[in-house]
Amino acid sequence: MxxxxxxxxxxxxxxxxxxxxxxxxxxxxxxxxxxxxxxxxxxxxxxxxxxxxxxxxxxxxxxxxxxxxxxxxVAPTTKDISANYWLRGELEGMATELAAQWITDADLQRLQAVHAECVDSVRALYDAVNAAGEAPPSQAAEPMRHWVAKNQEFHALIYSASSNASLERIICDLHVDYTRNILNMTVLGMYESRMRKNIEHHSAIVDALIARDPAGSRHAMRTHIQESGEFVVDWLQKRPAPMRSRSGWQL
CATH class of the missing domain: 1.10.10.10 (Winged helix-like DNA-binding domain superfamily/Winged helix DNA-binding domain)
Structure with a gap:
């Protein structure tokens, strides 16, 4: 059963x-x-x-x-997406603050290992992209999928470690697949400096959790999510194929 x-x-x-x-x-x-x-x-x-x-x-x-x-x-507008990232920042910031108090040594080791895999997948992704010049190569698809999966695993480990099942369920139900689909759309639009910033954010989160610093952990995660949201909104506004709002107007 x-x-x-x-x-x-x-x-x-x-x-x-x-x-x-x-x-x-x-x-x-x-x-x-x-x-x-x-x-x-x-x-x-x-x-x-x-x-x-x-x-x-x-x-x-x-x-x-x-x-x-x-x-x-109903197509989400950039205003919807911005609001979603703001809410996600608050929720995941709260989860990371709790995780700093409850995360086990074993989970910290796993988090560090996943972070290392994120770093490797970013390196592989941009090796493939740079080798192909302007056109995104087909060989970038696998490292792209790997990075998206590991990025999701990184965040999932943290709010699971919060030991707050209700908070974890809210994040999963309302935001995970929403932002996963946006990540799939925007990942190849992330220039290398943006991806390096993403890795720096993850490093700061890991360091704050290792230090068992609740306030620092919350701040690091909230900064990470909010800056990611700012990038996504900027990318969507500039992309050639416009997104349409609920009313049908182009953004």
């Missing part, structure tokens, strides 16, 4: 992430209707997980649902 429940949870999470990803990359356009029967057929699942996935996407602000009209795609 436990394995079955875990499988259902994984299925739902994958479904939410896949639909969210298509919203962010434009495959599901703003204003597009997402019908349960169509999604169920597309993803080869029953309507039950589709219904729950749409409910979660509505909580995240990516779709709106109305009786008799179903779900409609």
């Amino acid at each position: 436990g394995d079955e429940k875990l499988g259902e949870k994984d299925l739902l999470q994958n479904l939410v992430e896949s639909i969210a990803g298509k919203i962010f990359n434009g495959a599901y356009a703003p204003g597009q209707k997402l019908r349960q029967e169509t999604l169920a057929e597309e993803y080869d699942v029953s309507r039950t997980p589709v219904r729950e996935a749409l409910r979660q996407l509505e909580i995240k602000g990516l779709v709106v649902q109305q009786k008799r009209y179903g779900a409609t795609v």
Whole structure:
């Protein structure tokens, strides 16, 4: 029974992430209707997980649902994204402050190892990018995916170490896949100095946690998230293909 429940949870999470990803990359356009029967057929699942996935996407602000009209795609505006990063900074800052008090030595060692893997993946990513010149090379795809995964693992370790299940659940439910999809869109737009700053931020967070400094840990994480949000908003505003707002106006 436990394995079955875990499988259902994984299925739902994958479904939410896949639909969210298509919203962010434009495959599901703003204003597009997402019908349960169509999604169920597309993803080869029953309507039950589709219904729950749409409910979660509505909580995240990516779709709106109305009786008799179903779900409609809502593209996040840069204002939405900025507000999301602000909230994430506050929540993850709080989690990091708690983690400074509760994180175990074993988890600290794991965090340092994941941080080292982040550094290696950034080096591999930009070795591939620089070798190819202006066009992003196909060989950059794997180090890019590796960095995104390790970055997520780095943050997940910290708010798991906060020993506050409610806070961890809020961060996971409302923000993780939202920002993961933005990361997938923007990672190749992160010039090397920006990626080095990201690594410096992670180093500062690790150092504050090793020092068991709650206030310093919270400040380091909040600074990291807020500066990341500023970069993402700036990148989205400057990218060639504009994002559309809820009203349909181009940003």
